[in-house]
Amino acid sequence: MKNGKTPDPNTIHPIAGYDKEIYVKPTIENPNIIVGDFTYIADSDFESHVTHFYPWSRDKLIIGKFCQIAAGVEFVMNDANHQMNAVSTFPFYTLEGWEMEPPAASDMPFKGDTVIGNDVWIGQNAVILPGVQIGDGAIIGANSVVGSDVAPYTIMVGNPARMLRKRFDDELIDILLRFKWWDKSIEEINSLIPILTSSDLKTVRIKLIQNNNFDV
Numbered sequence: 001m002k003n004g005k006t007p008d009p010n011t012i013h014p015i016a017g018y019d020k021e022i023y024v025k026p027t028i029e030n031p032n033i034i035v036g037d038f039t040y041i042a043d044s045d046f047e048s049h050v051t052h053f054y055p056w057s058r059d060k061l062i063i064g065k066f067c068q069i070a071a072g073v074e075f076v077m078n079d080a081n082h083q084m085n086a087v088s089t090f091p092f093y094t095l096e097g098w099e100m101e102p103p104a105a106s107d108m109p110f111k112g113d114t115v116i117g118n119d120v121w122i123g124q125n126a127v128i129l130p131g132v133q134i135g136d137g138a139i140i141g142a143n144s145v146v147g148s149d150v151a152p153y154t155i156m157v158g159n160p161a162r163m164l165r166k167r168f169d170d171e172l173i174d175i176l177l178r179f180k181w182w183d184k185s186i187e188e189i190n191s192l193i194p195i196l197t198s199s200d201l202k203t204v205r206i207k208l209i210q211n212n213n214f215d216v
Contacts, residue, residue, distance in 0.1 A: 007186050009037035019044050024063070032057065036065030036118065036182075043071055052080035058110065059130065064118035065182040070142070072125035080130065081109040117152065118182040136177060137167065152177055172201065175208050 010026045013019055024035045024046045033050060041049065050061055051074055059078045082089040083103050092098035111131025116122075120134055123142035134140070135152030145159040153173045155164040166173065181192055189196075198204050 007038065014040065022046065024069070032060045033063075034060060035063045036067070038065055039063055039067040039069070041069040041071075041073070042124075049073055050075045050077060053077040054079055058105070060113040061116075062113055063116040064120065064136070066119045067116060068121045070122060070124040070126070073122050073128070074126075075114060075128045076130055077114065078108075078110050078112075078130040083107050084109060118180075136182075137173075139167065168201065172205055175205065179208055179212060 007014075009023060012022050012026050014023055015021055021040055021042050022044060023037075024039050024041055025037060027046055028035055030047060030050070030053065032053070033047065035046075043049070046069075049069075053059075053061070057077060057079050061075055061077065082091055085107055086103075092100035093102045111129075114128060114130060114132055116128070116134045117136035117138065119136060120138050120140070122128070122140045123144065125143045126140045127145045128134070128140075129145065129147040132146050132149060134146070134150040135154065137153040138150045139155045140146055140150070140161065141155065141157035141164070143159065144157050144161040146156060146161040148160070150156050150161075151163075151166075153167040153176065155167060156162065157164050168176070181189060181196060184192070195204055195207055
């Protein structure tokens, strides 16, 4: 507890007197956007960052807990796509006066739901394309365009985004994925902060193994 307050995932403005950072979950109105506790964006509105998402859209945007989303990030959904298996990609059916019925769903590119894991940091002005799956603990560099899946605890940069490196070795990544600190209670997470924020990864590894009886 800090300053007599307990973290509350239903608070919209987690920084007193500052409205340009919000917890996303309590602001969501679209039922096809699902966001976990304590994920925040550096803005006063989240849904404006989800584009080409309509009442008839078939996909979902699913974001885990404790994600950090910088200003200018855009989640592009499947209905941004145009028909690509015909001579023209022009969407006549969306515009007034053109005699075209909407194409069959099977004729439109569809890459499924966009799923972001837990404790993912998405840098400023990054673009997440439709159907992308980003694993827990990944970092997406500023201005990156992510069009393919991202493994857990991987740093991705560039356009198109490429893997820069893994954040940790495979053993520590496996421990963290099994530990799932983001699913623990607020009290447990508070007690874990010294471990979660330590740069002494050797000690972190030992403590996590000892405290959780992991086989490695």
